[in-house]
Amino acid sequence: MSKVSPPFPEPGSVVPDFDMAANGGRTVSLGGLHGHPFVLYFYPKANTSGCTKEACEFEAALSDLQGEGVSVIGVSRDGMPALDKFAADHGLTFPLASDSDGRVTEAYGVWVEKSMYGRRYMGIERATFLVDATGHLVQAWRKVKVTNHVAAVRKAIATMRLQAGTDGGA
Numbered sequence: 001m002s003k004v005s006p007p008f009p010e011p012g013s014v015v016p017d018f019d020m021a022a023n024g025g026r027t028v029s030l031g032g033l034h035g036h037p038f039v040l041y042f043y044p045k046a047n048t049s050g051c052t053k054e055a056c057e058f059e060a061a062l063s064d065l066q067g068e069g070v071s072v073i074g075v076s077r078d079g080m081p082a083l084d085k086f087a088a089d090h091g092l093t094f095p096l097a098s099d100s101d102g103r104v105t106e107a108y109g110v111w112v113e114k115s116m117y118g119r120r121y122m123g124i125e126r127a128t129f130l131v132d133a134t135g136h137l138v139q140a141w142r143k144v145k146v147t148n149h150v151a152a153v154r155k156a157i158a159t160m161r162l163q164a165g166t167d168g169g170a
Helices: 049-067 080-090 103-107 150-166
Strands: 019-022 024-029 038-042 071-076 096-098 111-116 119-124 127-131 137-141
Touching: 038 049, 049 071, 049 080, 049 150, 080 096, 127 150, 137 150
Parallel strands: 038 071, 071 096
Antiparallel strands: 019 024, 019 096, 038 127, 111 119, 127 137
């Protein structure tokens, strides 16, 4: 087993860099998102029930999020064929990135030891990170429960927008 990822920085910290292949022949990178706020969410495995529900809820909110200027990127360690199938099966239009070498999941502190039925293993902790236009962490959700999660993210985006309007930030 690999070591458990270090804890992620506090809100206000610069987020770790990333550059990953994504479904549909796309790539996603921190540099490519500079100047635009985004949601980076990590999920354990494509086409599983919880991950499908979460992805479909982000897809349902995507038009409103994009209207706010916010991009959404889903990240797992799945290979590209699984991500392309996941997107096609569920009509997902936002990028699903493949962290096949594990660098990003480890940098974001979501590669953790898990336990199921007494068996210990390493896996992705479901987590979401809201990042402002300058690449700083606004809010992190760890050990995410899918139900009502996208609504909580949308509320945080509204708060971020309000603060940016009043303090000249992001």
